[in-house]
Amino acid sequence: MDEIDERLINKCINLRHDIHKYPEISGCETETKNRLISFISENTHLKIQDMGKWFYAVYESGKKVPGILFRAELDAVAIQETGSPQYKSLVPGVGHLCGHDGHQAALAAAAVEIDRTGANQDVYFLFQHAEETGEGARECAELLEDKSIGQVYGFHNQPGCEYKTVMIRKEGTAHYASKGIIIQFKGRATHAATPEKGLNSAFPLSELVTRVNDWNNLDSYIGDVLCTVVGINAGGRIFGMQASDGELCLTVRSCFQEDMNKLQERIMEDVKFTADKYSMEFNISYCDEFPVTEVSEVCSKILEDVCKKENVKFNYIENPDRASDDFGWYTMNTAGTVFYIGDGTTCPELHSSNFDFPDGLISFIAKLIVAIAKHT
Numbered sequence: 001m002d003e004i005d006e007r008l009i010n011k012c013i014n015l016r017h018d019i020h021k022y023p024e025i026s027g028c029e030t031e032t033k034n035r036l037i038s039f040i041s042e043n044t045h046l047k048i049q050d051m052g053k054w055f056y057a058v059y060e061s062g063k064k065v066p067g068i069l070f071r072a073e074l075d076a077v078a079i080q081e082t083g084s085p086q087y088k089s090l091v092p093g094v095g096h097l098c099g100h101d102g103h104q105a106a107l108a109a110a111a112v113e114i115d116r117t118g119a120n121q122d123v124y125f126l127f128q129h130a131e132e133t134g135e136g137a138r139e140c141a142e143l144l145e146d147k148s149i150g151q152v153y154g155f156h157n158q159p160g161c162e163y164k165t166v167m168i169r170k171e172g173t174a175h176y177a178s179k180g181i182i183i184q185f186k187g188r189a190t191h192a193a194t195p196e197k198g199l200n201s202a203f204p205l206s207e208l209v210t211r212v213n214d215w216n217n218l219d220s221y222i223g224d225v226l227c228t229v230v231g232i233n234a235g236g237r238i239f240g241m242q243a244s245d246g247e248l249c250l251t252v253r254s255c256f257q258e259d260m261n262k263l264q265e266r267i268m269e270d271v272k273f274t275a276d277k278y279s280m281e282f283n284i285s286y287c288d289e290f291p292v293t294e295v296s297e298v299c300s301k302i303l304e305d306v307c308k309k310e311n312v313k314f315n316y317i318e319n320p321d322r323a324s325d326d327f328g329w330y331t332m333n334t335a336g337t338v339f340y341i342g343d344g345t346t347c348p349e350l351h352s353s354n355f356d357f358p359d360g361l362i363s364f365i366a367k368l369i370v371a372i373a374k375h376t
């Protein structure tokens with residue numbers, strides 16, 4: 001494939017630097033969105049649809065075949081940038097320290113290139129809000145069904161890995177499912193001298209904590225399951241009062257969605273049993289839900305073919321990532337994959353205060369996106 005025009009890449013590098021200066025946290029990416037909409041409308045004829053918190057641009061091929069979608073994220077993180085690029089963040093306490101500014105610039109470059117050279121299917125360029133909180137993908141995923149999209153691709157830069165190397169899971173789980181669980185017991189307050197008159201949540205809570213190991217090792221699981229205690233709270237430093245209300249917060253993860261359901265059922269049974277034992281009322285609620293990100297072998301193979309054709313270094317990742325990713329909302333009902341691009345071994349970790357996306361990856365990623373879109 002031809003190199004992308006250098007003037008376009010320089011424009012996209014400047015676009016990244018502008019966005020980098022004015023980072024916005026999850027759910028508040030209005031200026032970032034507007035900047036990208038302006039850039040794409042000034043540089044392409046693509047149809048742009050502003051969806052409020054997010055937007056997409058589409059290349060319409062006029063062909064009645066399923067479309068293809070590429071996702072970039074709009075949000076920055078609430079961390080003060082300590083590096084000193086010329087385009088350093090001007091917003092105190094907020095920085096583009098996950099490289100989403102680079103993802104946006106690469107996707108914008110690919111949009112301009114596809115507009116110029118065409119494709120045999122509709123190509124959607126999705127700029128999604130709130131990736132860091134897991135809120136955005138859930139809202140944007142509707143687009144896949146509305147537009148009969150057949151394939152969906154996500155990508156992320158990856159520090160600590162060889163520069164311009166592509167990494168991908170071949171098939172199955174790429175990222176575990178995860179969920180937050182909040183278990184609350186309703187206690188009854190009483191003087192510390194008369195514990196028999198009260199209801200103390202510390203007892204059922206501590207019993208449940210001792211079950212965590214059992215929950216992680218049920219015979220019925222088909223894959224790896226991990227439940228972690230992230231918080232426990234009952235009573236306080238008031239020595240005349242017995243603890244009453246209390247809560248236990250867990251994060252649960254699983255390699256397979258079915259196991260998540262089994263784990264949840266088992267936790268529910270044990271909570272009910274323990275609540276009965278101590279005659280206490282309880283409540284269970286859930287938050288921060290991420291489904292399994294399951295990648296399609298067909299899409300991973302397309303990426304492999306593209307990398308071989310473009311002479312790009314390519315590796316399959318052996319094990320899924322225990323950390324979850326919001327991309328699972330897209331791959332739940334649509335074939336897709338997510339690939340990682342090495343930032344180089346000396347690049348600071350994602351979310352570290354001196355991280356900065358390597359500009360050299362903008363044309364590299366844009367070329368890959370264009371090649372994938374033209375592959376079919």
Ligand SMILES: [Zn+2]
Nearest residue numbers: 098099100156
């Ligand atoms: Zn990120």
Ligand SMILES: [Zn+2]
Nearest residue numbers: 098132350351
């Ligand atoms: Zn991040």
